[in-house]
Amino acid sequence: MTNQLPIAVIGAGMSGIACARMLHQHNVPFRVIDRGRVVGGRMASRRIRESGTAFDGHITDIGASYFTVQDPDFATVVNLWIDTGVAREWTDAFHVATPAGISGIRTGPMRYSATNGLRSIIEHQAEILPTELIQPSTQVAAVSVQEDHVVVDGEPFSAVAVCVPDPQAKQFIDAALASTHEILNQIDWEAVIAVTAVFEPDTLPKFDGIFVNEHRVLTWIANDGHRRGNEDPVVVAHVHPELAAQYLTDPAGVIPQALDALLPILGLTEHPQWSSAMRWTFAKPTSARPELYSFDEGNRIGLAGDSWAGGPKVEAAWKSGHELGVHLAQWWN
Ligand SMILES: Cc1cc2nc3c(=O)[nH]c(=O)nc-3n(C[C@H](O)[C@H](O)[C@H](O)COP(=O)(O)OP(=O)(O)OC[C@H]3O[C@@H](n4cnc5c(N)ncnc54)[C@H](O)[C@@H]3O)c2cc1C
Incomplete structure (x- = not known):
């Protein structure tokens, strides 16, 4: 049977x-x-709606920020995504910052993004599966x-x-x-809250992403316009797991602290025109099995x-x- x-x-x-x-x-x-x-899980992308800004329709990555490639089999798959225009090379250099501001730039492996948001990659992967078999x-x-x-x-x-x-x-x-x-x-998991902020056009400094070190509020800032391949002034900041854990029942409640931390790092004084928060109770495992x-x-x-x-x-x-x-x-x- x-x-x-x-x-x-x-x-x-x-x-x-x-x-x-x-x-x-x-x-x-x-x-x-x-x-x-919809399919996608933590490779989550959301279209900005009813923000009252000129950037409604912008697709924002509110889960995973990018992906990297080491495994040769995965590389073969990623090359197909690139050939079909689903994925794109984003950058191999991110800035680093402390609470005081940006302190340098660090080169690393190529980071890949997706023109229509990372979730579109999962949609593309699911295309060969009969729709009635996805519930x-x-x-x-x-x-x-x-x-x-x-x-x-x-x-x-x-x-x-x-x-x-x-x-x-x-x-x-x-x-x-x-x-x-x-x-x-066997493994503990940690939370993240992703705060999306839409700024006035032409106000952001030039950056793709910023690793934020020694900060109790933020760990990472992404320029979502650059990630998408356009100049939309949309930023996604990830709240430190320890702070995020305190706001899981009220994710929007962490936005004021996140913005107070974000503005000096970006060298901005004007608050964004619009912001929102996405909670990931189980964002990432703190370690992984081999x-x-x-x-x-x-x-x-x-x-x-x-x-x-x-x-x-x-x-x-x-x-x-x-x-x-x-x-x-x-x-x-
Ligand atoms: C904020 C954040 C930032 C990240 N940044 C990066 C990054 O920069 N680079 C990187 O490589 N990775 C990053 N990651 C990790 C990356 O997103 C994950 O490694 C990857 O997406 C995990 O895929 P998965 O299929 O294992 O799990 P998931 O994507 O979580 O998929 C699990 C699915 O199970 C479903 N599910 C859960 N419970 C049930 C249930 N009871 N019944 C039915 N369905 C259920 C969920 O809806 C979900 O769709 C990040 C993750 C987060 C949250």
């Missing part, structure tokens, strides 16, 4: 969609389930194991690929599955995402989900 049932992929972020693509390519029946209305707006509440199958919210599947942050997986995986919970308890994924043949539960494959980053999420998909396809066949 078991191998006639589809595989459930929980999560339609980078790891879940990479996993589903492998299952699809190997003709393994599957269904992707996500609580969000949005469905929050999984219970995953348990029976003799030869896994039950997801009352529905039987042959196996499950759990492609969500560990703390979210803990909420729906049966507490009786002690070995799985042991894995999910293993690419886990699959327990005994309970048929696979785990993937950016707390695997050396994460925490987009590339790790892709690698982890992709390799779990390859493993599940072999297991199935």
Whole structure:
């Protein structure tokens, strides 16, 4: 019976969609389930609306800022995204700052962005998957194991690929599955609040991104106009995890502190015309396992995402989900 049932992929972020693509390519029946209305997960992009500024319509990256490429397999995939115009090289140089202001510029690996926001990359990845096999707006509440199958919210599947942050997986995986919970308890996760601010045109200094060091309020500032490839004066600032954790029930409440920290670093005195805040309760794991994924043949539960494959980053999420998909396809066949 078991191998006639589809595989459930929980999560339609980078790891879940990479996993589903492998299952699809190997003709393994599957269904992707996500609580969000759209695919993308933490590669989240939002269009500015009703801001009262000239920049309504600007697509802002309010989750991941960019991605880097090391793995040769990921490089092949990214080159295809670049060839099709989905992804673009952004920059290899970011400024560094302290609370007093910008202190220098540091060159590093190429950082990639997407013309239409990072979420468009996941949409592009999902294009080969039959739309009826992606089930949005469905929050999984219970995953348990029976003799030869896994039950997801009352529905039987042959196996499950759990492609969500560990703390979210803990909420729906049966507490009786002690070995799985042991894995999910290995790593702590931290919060981030992303504050988007729209300034007057031609007021921003020239920068792509700024790593903010030794600051209790901000860790990172992105010039979202440059990231998008235009000059829209839109900035996204990430609030320090310790401060973000205090504002999870009222993310907008941190905006005044974030702006008070942002303006002197950018050398500005005028407040932005518009601002908003996005909360990520489980933004990033504080460390990651070197293993690419886990699959327990005994309970048929696979785990993937950016707390695997050396994460925490987009590339790790892709690698982890992709390799779990390859493993599940072999297991199935
Ligand atoms: C603020 C921020 C900044 C970041 N900056 C960078 C960066 O600059 N560079 C970089 O490489 N990475 C960055 N990251 C990390 C990057 O976004 C992640 O590594 C990557 O997107 C993780 O993909 P994933 O598929 O593992 O998880 P996710 O993208 O989180 O996908 C999980 C999916 O599971 C769904 N889900 C959760 N619970 C349930 C449930 N109960 N039922 C159904 N669905 C559920 C969610 O809706 C989500 O779509 C950043 C992340 C954040 C939040």
